[in-house]
Amino acid sequence: MPTNAAATGFWSAQNANNARQGRALTQALFVAASTTSPLTTIRSGVISTVSDGTYGYDLRVTVASGLTMTVQPGSAIIGRSGQGAYLTWNLPAADSVTCDPAPASNPRNDIVVLRAYDAALGDTVPGSGANLAQIEIITGTPGAIPADPVTWDSTGLITSFPTSGGGVGIPLARAQVSTGGVITLTDIRRGTAPVGAVRVLLPGDSLSDPSYMPGDIRWYNGLDFWDGTNWNELGRPRAGGEYQASGSQTASASGPTKITFGSTVQAASGITWNGSNQFTTVTAGIYSMYAAANTGFSSTGNWGVGIHNGTGIPGSTTPWFSAPTFSQGQTDGFTATTMYLPAGQTISAYFYNNENATRVLNATKPCVFRVWRIHG
Incomplete structure (x- = not known):
């Protein structure tokens, strides 16, 4: 029993x-x-x-x-x-x-x-x-x-x-x-x-x-x-934002210039924007980042667009989030990447000029900057 x-x-x-x-x-x-x-x-x-x-x-x-x-x-x-x-x-x-x-x-x-x-x-x-x-x-x-x-x-x-x-x-x-x-x-x-x-x-x-x-x-x-x-x-609420330049900007010769964006395409949400040129992540996660610029045609122009942190000028010992690709005679350039970013990370877009002459941005079409969180 x-x-x-x-x-x-x-x-x-x-x-x-x-x-x-x-x-x-x-x-x-x-x-x-x-x-x-x-x-x-x-x-x-x-x-x-x-x-x-x-x-x-x-x-x-x-x-x-x-x-x-x-x-x-x-x-x-x-x-x-x-x-x-x-x-x-x-x-x-x-x-x-x-x-x-x-x-x-x-x-x-x-x-x-x-x-x-x-x-x-x-x-x-x-x-x-x-x-x-x-x-x-x-x-x-x-x-x-x-x-x-x-x-x-x-x-x-x-x-x-x-x-x-x-x-x-x-x-x-x-x-x-x-x-x-x-x-x-x-x-x-x-x-x-x-x-x-x-x-x-x-x-x-x-x-x-x-x-x-x-x-x-x-x-x-x-x-x-x-x-x-x-x-x-x-699931997370949408985090990110998109901005474009609203006026001309002169980029320095032979080095990086942080790009200024004055027009809102999609206001920052779940991520902070300083109103000019810098995102700051609030929540850690995997982010998609894109930046683009246009200078109009120049046969001697040699430049690229990169994404870097917003706290200092990019240098040879500081890695880019998304490095610029240089090409001579171009009119448009862009950079894009997807990577993990910790909370509090600052992000800025840069125009990097290899030419020994200043360049004018936004004369033909505006620079753009997009950052969106796609996953935790």
Whole structure:
């Protein structure tokens, strides 16, 4: 005969649902934090429901005035070892919380947390016991380099507090209080989401944080999916721009001249443009780059177009992104390449003149410069 084992239970059993089963249900629906141990851990964090594209507003903390902060409404998942996950909320309106008075001689780090208490597990619920979850300020100790009074683990969970009462929590903001009573606020919220949903990365998340389920999808200026080992780009908003020259420009003899572009063909998006002659990448990736120039026919002309960084004049020891090709007697010249560029890379187009005489650009048709991100 086979040997069987009793399962724990099921949700909606007649007259048998309990708090532990409810937490098991929540844990089964949200992103886990273990590769090989089902339903043992969960990614604790804020559930994002609203954003203006710049900020996620669920449980966002801002300074109201002085030492008082405002905490927006929101919901969160807070895990507990061996107990599943608490679906926790702060509704329906924003709350105000106030730090202790300013320190006398050194700044202090206070941490704003969402904390859940469970009296059935031995936690001491503050006050009357009516509110099982609280927005709390955990006050730090002043120091020349102040330390946080609580820490959170890789799942985003705070399990130990300097204040009594027990419970578990998640961090929302770091409020560094100066001796003058000024708060410098850092958003340290981390995000979580149901299994199969898009998880929005919040300021406390790291791009290097792994997932624990292939197919997990996250959003940070675009979509990525987890393949079991790495994050892979799934989609990004268009990044790049295209410009052309709007007036004549005299190129120096015997050397490089950075080309000026004054007319917008397609305004820069997801990449910065200095308004004259330089792109700067915001997000690392594979970029397609193209630049072209025209001087009109000259039998003695000998020049080329190249793409280089925008911080210095190209030299013999500094490689081009796309090197110029020189030809005598030409009227048009161009250069093009596709390559990986890191975030913050500057990019400019150059006219490189091998002739011992100046040349006039844009007399016949304008120079053009295009840079587009095509992949992560």
